[in-house]
Amino acid sequence: MYTIESGNVAAALGVKLAGAQVIAAYPITPQTPLTEKLSEFIESREMDAQYIPVESEHSALAVCIAASTAGARAFTATSANGLLYMHEQIHWAAGARLPLVMCVVNRGVGAPWTVWNDHQDSISQRDTGWIQMYVCDHQQIVDTVIKAFRLAEAVSIPVMVCYDGYLLSHTYMPFDIPDQKSVDGFLSPYRPEYALDPDKPANFNTVTLPDVRADIHGRMSHGYMEVRYLLQEDMRKAIDVAGDIEKRFKQIFGRGGEPYVESYRCEDAEFIAVSMGSLAYQLRDVVDMLRDEGYKVGIAAIRLYRPFPDQAIAKTLEKAKGVIVFEKALSYGYQGPLCADIQSALYAQSNGRKKRPSVYPYILGLGGREIKTGDLINAVRRVCTETSTDTPDTLGWIGLKI
């Protein structure tokens, strides 16, 4: 059934359809309408779940960690400084291998204070051991939330579903609400391998020594490094698992099918733009207009950011002459994190071949700075008409007024 609603409502509908049992969240712009909607669903008994009000984001995630440890399907959501206030618990949830799902409604990070969109908040949590998925429109929000629960539970790793604050969270567009019966067929109830049980007391995640050691039954137990090695191994395996889940989703719902990179007019493209979130869709119009001018360009939207699907990305990009990365986040003192990841993926996949695409890095849209389609067209056209074949420009800024 189609509806026209905001992105936050799309997310709330996904959480409801996925049958989350515990919601704990603290309101923060632009996430607030999402958690308000969930509390409405629970109050009106449309949704059978516990809504646990908390005094902070740190507690919100702590409650979700506890609920998940007890075997419940748990969900939270936040933005920007709220996400950063969770930071210690974010690492914990991944290390404890809890299949939580969290929506990050992307917003710039203070100081100075901003409520508007960029990707610095979730990107800064890249190395916490969470899976990160980015979406381009409302259909992908509702669908990805449902897929995220299945992925998290399949690999025992928490998932962030990241969508642009305001640009998606507060914008209205049509999307199809999956029907409950199909969702139930896709996503079985959560059955944890082990959970806190008062009848069988156990300690989880206590002090773990640098070396392996025998437990009281004489079985060898992992040290900290083994636990962390397994997180890395399972993260890499999660790439294939995400691919399988996407296939299954497409079989049932008839849409999706591109879990890693959603590419548009990339097949014969000489220059490929790369981006994440709603900006990747804005770039589709840029691609169409430049194709009309005769430039062979395409756009690749990165949908899975961690684990990084480096092979799929390199395969999409390797034949291009140039790759133009448009990013709303920075690793201060170097460049955009996605750009560094793309360069690394292209380097690893080039197998000693000398010819690799040149990579052109652009930063834009920080703190909600308007991204004008005309500026994007100019940036891509400039790269296409670049005559020099040696090193690309240093970091470019779009829309900067300094």
Add this chain to the structure above:
Amino acid sequence: MKRDIIEIRWHGRGGQGAITAAKIVAKSAFESGYRGVVMVPTFGTERRGAPVFTSLKISKEKIYDLSPSQSPNMVVVLDHLLLEEADVTSGLQPGGWLVLNTPKTPEAYRYEGIRIAVADVTSIAGEAGLSKGIVNSGIIGTFAKASQLMDIHVLMRNIEDEFSQSKPHENSRAAFMAYQKTVIGGK
């Protein structure tokens, strides 16, 4: 930016319901076969009484560009006094429409190269049985008359759905009366 997208910018005051009006039109457009419908409100600085605007884009195909309208085809203004406070016609395309809730006639406004549709939606809303100051349903009637984009009855049904808890028929009547009483001028 794409040629086949119709852009409508709605200007109102915070709390006046410009976003709700645009949402009703968005739903009606989708039902009328426009697959691309995107409504982008102004973000983050809404205050009750302050000038706010929202962009509505309509197209036969899915819309990928969510950036705000630079050059709308239509501007809809819920309060004519906003003309003195904000540059509401900024970027309005030549031959485009200015849709106004005003007690004045189109001749009272001097804009070059645009068409004007006016109705005294504030008074009409009172006649339709709505409380003083409710203009976001009525203005849809004036919009419908000017734009000819969708059937007034589809709009009226969506108005009744939106206001199902609060005078649905008075609201749709206000839209219909405004539709009939709209005066066209300009250009």
